[in-house]
Amino acid sequence: xxFSQLRDEAKEEYNSLFETHQPLILVGSATCGNSAGAQxxxxxxxEKLEEHNIDYKMVxxxxxxxxxxxxxxxxxxxxxxxxxxKEVTPSRGEELVESYIINNDPLPEYALGTYGEGIVExxxxxxxxxxxxxxxxxxxxxxxxxxxxxxxxxxxxGGYHGLKAALETEPSQxxxxxxxxxxxxxxxxxxxxxxxxxxCIESDDKTKYIICNADEGxxxxxxxxxxxxxxxxxxLEGILIAGYTIGAGKAYIYCxxxxxxxxxxxxxxxxxxxxxxxxxxxxxxSGFNFDIEIKEGAGxxxxxxxxxxxxSIEGKRGMPRTRPPFPTTSGLWGKPTIINNVETMASxxxxxxxxxxxxxxxxxxxSKGTKTFSLVGQVKNTGLIEVxxxxxxxxxxxxxxxxxxxxxxxxxxxIGGPSGGCLPEQxxxxxxxxxxxxxxxxxxxxxxLVVMDQDSCMVDVARYFLEFTQKESCGKCVPCRLGTRQMxxxxxxxxxxxxxxxxKELLLNLADAIKGASLCALGxxxxxxxxxxxxxxxxxxxxxxxxxxxxxxxxxxxxxxVVSPEKCTGCMVCLKSCPVGAISGQKKEPHLIxxxxxxxxxxxxxxxxxxxxxxxxxxxxxxxx
Amino acid sequence: MDEGVxxxxxxxxxxxxxxxxxxxxxxxxxxxxxxxxxxxxxxxxNVPESxxxxxxxxxxxxxxxxxxxxHVMVCTGTACHVKGADQIMEGIERHLGIKDGEVTxxxxxxxxxxxxxxxxxxxxxxxxxxxxxxxxxxxxxxxLFKKSxxx
Numbered sequence: 001x002x003f004s005q006l007r008d009e010a011k012e013e014y015n016s017l018f019e020t021h022q023p024l025i026l027v028g029s030a031t032c033g034n035s036a037g038a039q040x041x042x043x044x045x046x047e048k049l050e051e052h053n054i055d056y057k058m059v060x061x062x063x064x065x066x067x068x069x070x071x072x073x074x075x076x077x078x079x080x081x082x083x084x085x086k087e088v089t090p091s092r093g094e095e096l097v098e099s100y101i102i103n104n105d106p107l108p109e110y111a112l113g114t115y116g117e118g119i120v121e122x123x124x125x126x127x128x129x130x131x132x133x134x135x136x137x138x139x140x141x142x143x144x145x146x147x148x149x150x151x152x153x154x155x156x157x158g159g160y161h162g163l164k165a166a167l168e169t170e171p172s173q174x175x176x177x178x179x180x181x182x183x184x185x186x187x188x189x190x191x192x193x194x195x196x197x198x199x200c201i202e203s204d205d206k207t208k209y210i211i212c213n214a215d216e217g218x219x220x221x222x223x224x225x226x227x228x229x230x231x232x233x234x235x236l237e238g239i240l241i242a243g244y245t246i247g248a249g250k251a252y253i254y255c256x257x258x259x260x261x262x263x264x265x266x267x268x269x270x271x272x273x274x275x276x277x278x279x280x281x282x283x284x285x286s287g288f289n290f291d292i293e294i295k296e297g298a299g300x301x302x303x304x305x306x307x308x309x310x311x312s313i314e315g316k317r318g319m320p321r322t323r324p325p326f327p328t329t330s331g332l333w334g335k336p337t338i339i340n341n342v343e344t345m346a347s348x349x350x351x352x353x354x355x356x357x358x359x360x361x362x363x364x365x366x367s368k369g370t371k372t373f374s375l376v377g378q379v380k381n382t383g384l385i386e387v388x389x390x391x392x393x394x395x396x397x398x399x400x401x402x403x404x405x406x407x408x409x410x411x412x413x414x415i416g417g418p419s420g421g422c423l424p425e426q427x428x429x430x431x432x433x434x435x436x437x438x439x440x441x442x443x444x445x446x447x448x449l450v451v452m453d454q455d456s457c458m459v460d461v462a463r464y465f466l467e468f469t470q471k472e473s474c475g476k477c478v479p480c481r482l483g484t485r486q487m488x489x490x491x492x493x494x495x496x497x498x499x500x501x502x503x504k505e506l507l508l509n510l511a512d513a514i515k516g517a518s519l520c521a522l523g524x525x526x527x528x529x530x531x532x533x534x535x536x537x538x539x540x541x542x543x544x545x546x547x548x549x550x551x552x553x554x555x556x557x558x559x560x561x562v563v564s565p566e567k568c569t570g571c572m573v574c575l576k577s578c579p580v581g582a583i584s585g586q587k588k589e590p591h592l593i594x595x596x597x598x599x600x601x602x603x604x605x606x607x608x609x610x611x612x613x614x615x616x617x618x619x620x621x622x623x624x625x
Numbered sequence: 626m627d628e629g630v631x632x633x634x635x636x637x638x639x640x641x642x643x644x645x646x647x648x649x650x651x652x653x654x655x656x657x658x659x660x661x662x663x664x665x666x667x668x669x670x671n672v673p674e675s676x677x678x679x680x681x682x683x684x685x686x687x688x689x690x691x692x693x694x695x696h697v698m699v700c701t702g703t704a705c706h707v708k709g710a711d712q713i714m715e716g717i718e719r720h721l722g723i724k725d726g727e728v729t730x731x732x733x734x735x736x737x738x739x740x741x742x743x744x745x746x747x748x749x750x751x752x753x754x755x756x757x758x759x760x761x762x763x764x765x766x767x768x769l770f771k772k773s774x775x776x
Contacts, residue, residue: 031743031744031757032744032746035744035750035756035757035758035759036747036759036760067746067747070747216743217741218741219701219702219704219705219706219740219745220702220704220741220745221741221743221745222741222743222744222745222746257649257686258739258740258741258742259743295645296645296646296649297686298645298649298684298685298686298687299684299685299686299687299739299740300683300684300685312645313642314641314642315640315642315643315644315645315672315680316680317679318683318684374745374746375746376703376704376745376746376748377703377704377707377708377748378707382704382745382746382747382748383746384746414703448703448745450703450704450707450745452707456707461706461707464703465703468740472740474683579719601712601715601716601719601763602709602712602763603716603763606712606762606763607763607764
């Protein structure tokens with residue numbers, strides 16, 4: 001098979017999408033887009049186009065990362081740049097068909113930005129938008145621009161060049177390239193990738209395995225999901241390169257079952273690879289044989305830990321074990337095994353495609369390259385971003401994220417998932433990389449960034465994380481199994497106003513023991529959210545413990561919902577919406593909430609907030625009516 | 626039921642490492658893991674029933690009771706949590722008259738709180754069967770399940 005010819009044909013095919021008289025519509029169809037209604041929008045647009053007998057092309061693409069304005073559609077008319085549109089509901093889609101595709105009014109008020117050659121009046125360049133300008137999209141370079149179910153699109157964008165180059169390179173030289181690139185594992189631990197591979201190569205065992213960890217379990221993180229759905233081949237290419245380098249014959253992709261679209265896209269991609277001699281025997285005529293199998297996770301967060309993951313593939317309970325021996329020496333079925341995160345694999349492919357120097361030209365001295373992050377929570381521009389390591393939290397949250405919406409105050413950013421920490425305002429100028437956050441007691445983790453505002457109760461946040469790690473604890477070791485349970489019980493008491501003197505000290509004591517003695521990183525890092533919240537939000541703990549109040553007005557047992565008589569117009573909406581009939585009152589007269597009956601569900605608060613804002617939460621809780 | 630199990634087992638070799646995929650296929654077919662079928666899986670894979678149950682109960686994906694026709698999975702990930710997932714969950718429980726982990730009497734709906742669905746930018750989210758519903762509010766709860774028969 002002539003690889004150059006294949007690439008040229010693929011480029012021709014991709015470019016032909018833009019070189020005809022037909023308008024091209026690209027529909028963002030990753031999970032975010034679909035859940036926001038992209039499929040319904042696509043159907044509506046197709047119906048409208050067919051109604052007018054318009055010849056068109058429609059391609060489903062992946063996620064461009066601007067999740068806060070999904071569904072996103074791009075329209076490309078012959079000779080014009082791409083125009084990306086935001087929040088395209090079915091009716092807006094129909095409007096765009098009539099106004100722009102059929103006529104020539106591009107409706108700038110609905111547009112996000114343009115991409116490609118040419119300017120459209122009143123529409124900015126897409127990559128000039130404040131949310132995109134600071135970003136450096138390398139891992140995400142194809143996401144939102146190619147059809148993830150068409151391998152030709154991947155070929156057309158340099159796909160599998162890295163593999164081709166690798167197959168013509170000595171494994172030791174590939175290791176050298178990785179070393180020079182400075183790539184560190186993107187799953188959270190940040191272990192130098194070249195070293196992990198080197199340790200595996202050194203083993204004499206003829207049977208070796210590659211495992212790609214796609215068990216992205218950190219709540220708030222979806223970087224891997226997005227990449228799996230939007231550019232699956234970029235990961236598969238990295239896996240092949242890994243297999244070739246260490247001399248493995250098989251890889252397993254361990255992907256969470258909660259990612260059905262990602263699994264579907266990977267399965268499809270594997271079938272495509274077989275058609276092009278990229279999987280199976282004699283890959284690209286090199287003599288290299290390799291196979292990839294998918295294993296679905298079954299809902300255990302702990303299986304993101306490498307030894308637990310291995311146990312799961314072997315058909316056992318996902319319980320970690322002591323190390324050494326490390327998987328590089330004795331892993332899956334006792335054989336030398338490399339386990340790398342999805343993004344690490346994609347980084348490997350990128351390095352072999354575009355060179356280690358380009359990769360290493362971004363980032364800091366010890367943390368090279370770019371990293372994807374999921375920026376979520378109380379921030380305007382929620383979505384998936386990619387920035388050079390060394391970017392500050394402030395740049396991410398304010399420049400890219402647009403800050404906290406609705407005029408509310410920033411309180412904290414949770415970074416690193418349940419293993420990480422909650423950092424307050426004074427740390428906003430800290431750079432994000434593998435090491436700089438350690439001083440604050442946090443870790444970069446796999447890349448989840450959850451922004452919290454004044455309405456978040458930090459004691460409750462700590463409780464929330466403990467509840468999570470407690471539930472996910474495998475139960476094998478005492479410090480984690482019992483320690484996290486004790487911590488959780490204490491925190492629940494504090495959030496319910498039952499905290500006692502000495503609780504804080506006890507929490508710190510327990511945290512120390514659990515960190516020091518747990519078998520795996522789940523237990524060792526479980527106390528981190530408690531440690532950072534106690535350290536930086538001591539006043540909130542004091543309020544809960546001493547004054548039995550919740551300053552953020554969140555903890556149910558410590559608040560009451562009351563109607564503000566001056567603001568209430570007597571519209572009766574809250575009365576009708578109350579599920580337990582706790583609100584009484586006549587039309588046009590201020591209503592009253594019976595505090596004995598009130599279950600503090602928040603329904604009335606939600607209904608009234610945007611209209612009259614006449615329902616308040618007060619703390620400490622009140623008595624009576 | 627027996628035929629269904631045999632059909633699934635015929636796709637595998639009987640190796641212990643196939644245990645989890647077999648259980649996943651069984652659950653995909655029947656909606657849960659019927660106890661009477663697990664004995665056959667135990668014989669096929671040569672994994673003692675006690676160990677098999679140890680594996681099946683370890684992973685939260687596996688259920689031992691049936692689901693409703695519409696299974697609602699409410700995401701309790703961090704982003705959803707800070708955007709009010711707790712209240713959404715309570716709202717759904719109230720509306721359907723069942724608690725987390727239960728199924729309605731008419732077997733139409735079941736609820737489960739799940740870990741992060743990975744749709745964090747559009748929090749709070751829930752999955753109803755394979756579809757993701759995002760940016761949920763308490764108003765949406767009534768609208769989403771308006772055709773249900775509450776028990």
